[in-house]
Amino acid sequence: MTGEAVHPLSGVRAKCLAEQRLRDEITRGAVAPGQRLVEPELGERYGVTRNSARLALDVLIAEGLVERIPNRGARVRIVSASEAVAILECRQVLDGLLSRKAAENATPGEIDLLRVNLERMQRAVADQELLEYAALIREHYRLVRESARQPMASALVERLQGQIIRHQFQLLLRPGRPQQSLAALTRVVDAVAERRPDTAESAARAHLQGSSTH
Known part of the structure; x- marks a missing residue:
C-alpha cells in the first residue's frame, strides 16, 4: 500500500x-x-x-x-444529586458575590464581551443548540470572574463548576429550562452593564436557584 x-x-x-x-x-x-x-x-x-x-x-x-x-x-467522577444541590447552594453565594463585584469593577470592554456572549447564548437557545449553550454559560461565568477581580471567590467557583457541569446540562433538557436560564443570565448582564450590584447579585443567585436537581 x-x-x-x-x-x-x-x-x-x-x-x-x-x-x-x-x-x-x-x-x-x-x-x-x-x-x-x-x-x-x-x-x-x-x-x-x-x-x-x-x-x-x-x-x-x-x-x-x-x-x-x-x-x-x-x-x-460520580456526583450524587444531594452533592450537586450542596454545591449549587455554595455557588449561589459565590456567583452572587462575583456578579456584584463585576457590576462594580467591569471595564467597558469587559461589558462588551459579556454582551457579545449574551447574543451568542440567545442564538444558541433559539436554535436549540443546548451543548453550545452550555459552553456559552461557562464562558459567561469566566467573563464574570475576570470582571469581578475577586480572585479567592473566582478560584472557589472554578473548583466547584466542573463537579456539577453534567447535572446542569441535564437540567437544560427540561422543557422551558433554557429560556428560564437565559432570562436570568440576561438580567445579570444587564445589571452588570448598568452598574447595579444588588440586582446583579440577586439575578446570579436566581439563576442557580433555578438549577435545583430535584
Whole structure:
C-alpha cells in the first residue's frame, strides 16, 4: 500500500482537543459517570498521543469531572444529586458575590464581551443548540470572574463548576429550562452593564436557584 501513515496529534493543540471532546462527552452523558477512562483508548478515539490524553485527563481531574482511583486508573467522577444541590447552594453565594463585584469593577470592554456572549447564548437557545449553550454559560461565568477581580471567590467557583457541569446540562433538557436560564443570565448582564450590584447579585443567585436537581 502507498500513502502516508496518520500520526496522532501532540502538543498543546492535541491536549486542548482531547480535553474539549471528553468534557463535551461527559456533559451530554455520552460517557457515563463511573466509566473508566483509558489513556491509549482516548488517544486513539481523539487522534492524539497517549501523553496528550493524559494531560487532558489531568485538566478534567482538576475541574472535578474525572478522578483517579489508586491502582485502577481514571474514571468519570460520580456526583450524587444531594452533592450537586450542596454545591449549587455554595455557588449561589459565590456567583452572587462575583456578579456584584463585576457590576462594580467591569471595564467597558469587559461589558462588551459579556454582551457579545449574551447574543451568542440567545442564538444558541433559539436554535436549540443546548451543548453550545452550555459552553456559552461557562464562558459567561469566566467573563464574570475576570470582571469581578475577586480572585479567592473566582478560584472557589472554578473548583466547584466542573463537579456539577453534567447535572446542569441535564437540567437544560427540561422543557422551558433554557429560556428560564437565559432570562436570568440576561438580567445579570444587564445589571452588570448598568452598574447595579444588588440586582446583579440577586439575578446570579436566581439563576442557580433555578438549577435545583430535584
